[in-house]
Amino acid sequence: xxxSSLIFITGGVRSGKSSFAERKxxxxxxxxxxxxxxxxxxxxxxxxxxxRIEIHQRDRNMGPYKWKTIERPVQVGGIADVINNxxxxxxxxxTTLLNNELFSTDRTWDDLFLKTVKENIISGIISIKNRAGxxxxxxxxxxxxxxxxxxxxxxxxxxxxxxHQDLVKMADQVFLVEAGIPIVKKxxxx
Numbered sequence: 269x270x271x272s273s274l275i276f277i278t279g280g281v282r283s284g285k286s287s288f289a290e291r292k293x294x295x296x297x298x299x300x301x302x303x304x305x306x307x308x309x310x311x312x313x314x315x316x317x318x319x320r321i322e323i324h325q326r327d328r329n330m331g332p333y334k335w336k337t338i339e340r341p342v343q344v345g346g347i348a349d350v351i352n353n354x355x356x357x358x359x360x361x362x363t364t365l366l367n368n369e370l371f372s373t374d375r376t377w378d379d380l381f382l383k384t385v386k387e388n389i390i391s392g393i394i395s396i397k398n399r400a401g402x403x404x405x406x407x408x409x410x411x412x413x414x415x416x417x418x419x420x421x422x423x424x425x426x427x428x429x430x431x432h433q434d435l436v437k438m439a440d441q442v443f444l445v446e447a448g449i450p451i452v453k454k455x456x457x458x
Contacts, residue, residue: 272353274397275404276435279445286324286360288443288450289406294333296402297356305357306337307344309365341368345392348399357400362407365389366428377423386427390434397438405435409444
């Protein structure tokens with residue numbers, strides 16, 4: 269059996285990272301005749317987010333490749349049992365998943381809670397990676413900005429940075445997308 273792979277893609281907001289991730293998933297699926305699964309973490313919380321979700325869904329459904337969409341705003345590892353090594357999974361995105369995990373409860377953001385959130389996200393991603401043929405994980409690169417505004421913003425940035433570091437360590441390939449251009453940060457282009 270072929271080993272599963274993890275591709276991590278990050279970039280600024282509206283940098284083209286999701287489009288690149290979708291193209292990468294289609295490229296892999298077409299070579300190996302695999303099922304495309306879009307693991308959506310977004311929640312339609314306001315009109316802008318609702319419109320963004322609808323645009324993404326429409327774009328995925330227009331092409332020659334059909335996507336199966338699974339909406340999972342928290343506890344992404346819960347889908348591991350429904351995927352297999354023939355699946356190409358695109359998880360979009362970690363920043364939204366982290367927001368959902370942090371704000372889905374009224375718990376105080378103490379060290380234990382933040383550690384638990386991080387562990388749940390990483391273990392969920394590992395569970396999916398271990399079952400899928402390829403897992404592509406997308407996240408926003410928000411760490412170039414000052415994060416000292418409030419304790420919540422600082423805690424969020426620190427936690428996102430830790431998650432990114434863990435994902436990069438596990439990843440076979442890492443890309444930073446800037447202005448629509450993917451830059452290889454780890455692994456060879458395939």
